[in-house]
Each structure stands twice: as C-alpha cells, then as structure tokens.
Amino acid sequence: MPLLVVGSIALDSVETPFGRREDVLGGSATYFSTAASFFGPVRLVATVGDDFPQEHVEFLAGRGVDVSGLERRAGRTFRWKGRYEFDLNQAHTLDTQLNVFADFKPELPAGYRGSEYVFLGNIDPDLQRRVLEQVRSPRFVACDTMNFWIQSKRDSLLETLRRVDMLFVNDAEARQLADEHNVVKAARRILTFGPRALVVKRGEYGALLFTGEHVFAASAYPLAALFDPTGAGDSFAGGFMGYLASRGREDVDVMRRAIVLGGVLASFAVEQFSLERLKTLTRDEIRARYAEFRRLTHFDDLELDLFEKGAAGR
C-alpha cells in the first residue's frame, strides 16, 4: 500500500574518526525513502534548492520513489555539518543552514492524497498536521520528533500526537516528552497522549516497541564495521514503515518483524558514509541479516527440568 513520507533532504558534511565527506546526500526523508523502497513504492514530499545535484533525484526515482512531491526552489539546499567522536553515539552539530528548508510548506500532489501509510519526519509539528490535513483517510500515521520541538512547541506537538498512530523517538526524547526518567513509565505516559504504538530508539543498544498490551525489545546488531551513524534512525523508520506498508497490517507480529527489519536497514546504513551502503544493498543481504538477527537473539524454551532436583528454593 502506498507510503508517503515528508521530511528533509540535505547535503551533509560529516567527519568521523574514519574520514570525512563534504556535501554528500543526506536528510531524513532521503534515508527513510531509500530504506523503505526495498519493500515497495514511496511517495516523497520535500524541498531542495537549485544547487541540488540532479543525480540524487535520479537515484531516488530509480529506487521507485515518486519524486513528484519534491519541490525545487530558488536558493541553496539545507546543509548540515557534524562530527562524531570515537564513541560514534552522538552527533556534534557544527553548522546548520536551513536555506530553502526554512520556508518549507509541504504541498501534496493530488496523486498523494489517497496515501494509506504516512510518515511525518522530524519537522515542525504545525507542518506535520498540515500534511495530515491533505491526506484523505490514512490507515496508519507515524511521526518522528526531536528535543527542539518537545521544548519549544510542546502544545502543537501534543496536538499532532493526538492524530498519529505511532511515534518514533530516542530514549532521551521519550524521557523529556513524558517528564519521567524510567523509560517504561515514560512510554506508558506517552501512549496516553494519542499514539497506540511507540518505538524508543536506543542507538547501539537497539529499540523498544510499546503498545497498549505488549512490549518488544529488539537488539541492535553488534557491528565491528560501524562507520558513520548519520541516518541510522531514519533508515530504521524507513525499514519499519516500508515493511508495514507492504503487509497492509499492523498487528503485533508484523510490528515485531518490522522493528527487526528497521534495525537491519539501520545496521547497513551506518557501514559507510551517506547512502553509499544502501545504494549497493540487495534484498538477499537484507534477508541474510534478518536471519542473523534471529540467531543473535533467539533462545530455547526452558526444558521442563529447569531446576534440578535437590536445588534449594521453593
């Protein structure tokens, strides 16, 4: 079923202990679309400047991403510059130039308005609702957000949350949004704000999925080859939503597989700079890593004789 994404497209300049790149393809909607495109068609709403290389647009279109909602405006493309230290866990933003992204007013082409799956990337919550108002009757809406909106536009964010089915945040954002340190209690509180499902991303430690009745813990794949974490969270969301949209179901079993596939896509995204690894990725590699995740995390049912005769205990 059609999947719509609205978010940023950027030219990133990234420095890690392993190297640096200037003005390479980045942005939340870019990683999301590419990751989701392995599972089905994606409709993209974003804006770029007149300096944006056409080869990137062609790359996305070549992956089955509908770019009719990609607006090209006079001016420069959004630029982000960041550095990662050895721990690779936290991005240190060196420079942000919003450029044409500062005036982004998402407009959906008529052909997008029937989209059934919608992902509202990390943009102003006012704009997230502006997108929702243009979609006729979405079946499943997920959104992302960040500390900046939680702090500066809390009321608007809460209004958006009342209208979405699912929220993706990291653990610090979950704590901040719920004003509660314990992540389980924070999750329970957030589920009273509107969404019926919540993913708490924990970087190299994996992710937790909370629904009203269920909790699911997905481990991250322990990588020796972690290279550039930029885009990991967006690739995760793209793998998740891409799989969900391809199934047309949102029961717990599908969500569990979706969160694992999100982790699979994220684990590939971070193996090289920018979208380099996602560009060469194949479905067979996705299948193989999904199987590795299973081997990594599964364990037997206990035998009936968990406790030996003669052991203490009640």
Next chain:
Amino acid sequence: MPLLVVGSIALDSVETPFGRREDVLGGSATYFSTAASFFGPVRLVATVGDDFPQEHVEFLAGRGVDVSGLERRAGRTFRWKGRYEFDLNQAHTLDTQLNVFADFKPELPAGYRGSEYVFLGNIDPDLQRRVLEQVRSPRFVACDTMNFWIQSKRDSLLETLRRVDMLFVNDAEARQLADEHNVVKAARRILTFGPRALVVKRGEYGALLFTGEHVFAASAYPLAALFDPTGAGDSFAGGFMGYLASRGREDVDVMRRAIVLGGVLASFAVEQFSLERLKTLTRDEIRARYAEFRRLTHFDDLELDLFEKGAAGR
C-alpha cells in the same frame, strides 16, 4: 555439579531516589550465591568481621549455600556506602571501608577442592589465581574484574585470564581492557587473552555473549519498578553460573539460556533494596519471567514473500 564462589560480603548503606538503607546485607559473593542457589548447591569462600549478624549466615545456609568456607575474623565487616541518582545507572561510591576484607587470603576447605564450576568474584587477580591453585581440576572457571584491577594490576589480570574459561565485564571495562572502543572488536581482542567466552554487561540494555564463533544479544527486561541496582551484575553472574553448573554443559544453547536466566535474576534483584526481593523469590516466578523474556524478544521467521512483487530493489 558443585559451584564455588569467592568474593566479598559487605554491609551496604545505599541511597536511591526512592529511599535509603543502612548496613544491609550486600557484597558480590552474597548476591551471586543467593541467585545461584535457585539452581543448585553453592560453596562460598569469603570473610566477615565479628560484627556480622549471624542471621545473614543462617539465611545463606538456609538457601543451600555451604558456608564452611566463610571465615569470621576479629574486626569489622567490609562496608560500602553509595548513592544512585535518578538515572539509577551508575553508583556513586561515598565511602569504602575494606576492614577485614583488606587482608582476605582465600583458603578453601578440603571439601571444596573438587569443585567443578568456579566463579572468581571481583577481587585482586593475584587472589583469584590463589583460589585456582587450590582447586584440583575445575571444569569451567569464570571471573569478574573491574577498572581498578585493569589499570593497576594489568599483568596479573592477564595471567588470571589465561587460566579462565569466561570473563564477565561491563562495556566500559571491556573497552578499557582491550584498549578498543568498538565493543565487537574489543570482545574479539579479549578472547585472544585466554577466555573462550565473554559476557559484556550493559546494565539496563542487557548483555552480549561472545564466543569464538557466536554472538548472542540478551535484552534486559524493561522494568517500571527499578528500585536499587546494587548487586545486579552479581545476581546476573549467579543466575548464569548456577544454571550452567546445574546442567553440567557449556554449549552455546545452554549459555544462551544461562544469560537469559542471569538477566531474570538481575531483574528481580533490583526490584527492592539489598537481597529483599531475592529472599521472597520463587522458582515459579523465575519460570514466569523467563517466559516473559521470550515473549519480549522473539519474532517470527520471515515469510517467503518478505518482498512484495513490484517493490524496487535487486
């Protein structure tokens, strides 16, 4: 099969955001023994002062812990005082009084020398080897250590590591020991130091098990009721080693169940102060939480049609 543990017994004074306790039962060997005792008999080697309440000794003996190796000396028992802030992740040590523990020279009663499973708690690596020299032919030896020994007695620690089958450390310790930030690379390096298995404990995020060929990721149970993290790591090791010793096998399937059971015991230990929760814990509760861990982490094999017809990708 008999399981021997050497380590500390302490009287802890603990402060958390939820309350405080003075001079309550603590120490690595105490948590370890109690957790392991659910699976079979434990032989304890430790030292306490003449101020140590006899009721604690009787508690351990009542759980099937052989206390003939518990030495009672003139002087005061080891005391540790610590505080946890709201994140509950890191203990801030306020005071350490080694007292009789400063002169601890572990001596094994004759009846302990045939022990097949051995856990060398976090003590001076010289003393860890002193214990090993008194055990005739152990089948499986595991040890714990900490940043203090990694830094101040590295050569001695490496000598101990050459003689053990398994090491338990947290992720910061693994990085420090291997001098390598990436935890996968750090683990690979540590496995060249001697142990054939390594557990990297990650607190609220779970644990990783590395062997020469396998990696296993165990999630921690997401707790709303986290109360006092003291003893979590020792309860984890106790559950792990207790189960291993009860099986008399160390293949990968048994180790996977053992690491999950370690997580189960740790998840109970932190629900109340000191050993209060472990004291009321039952085998049925352990079985039930093991089953909850499975529900928490397991997901289906992918259907054959992971990728829908018509999706992009190769």
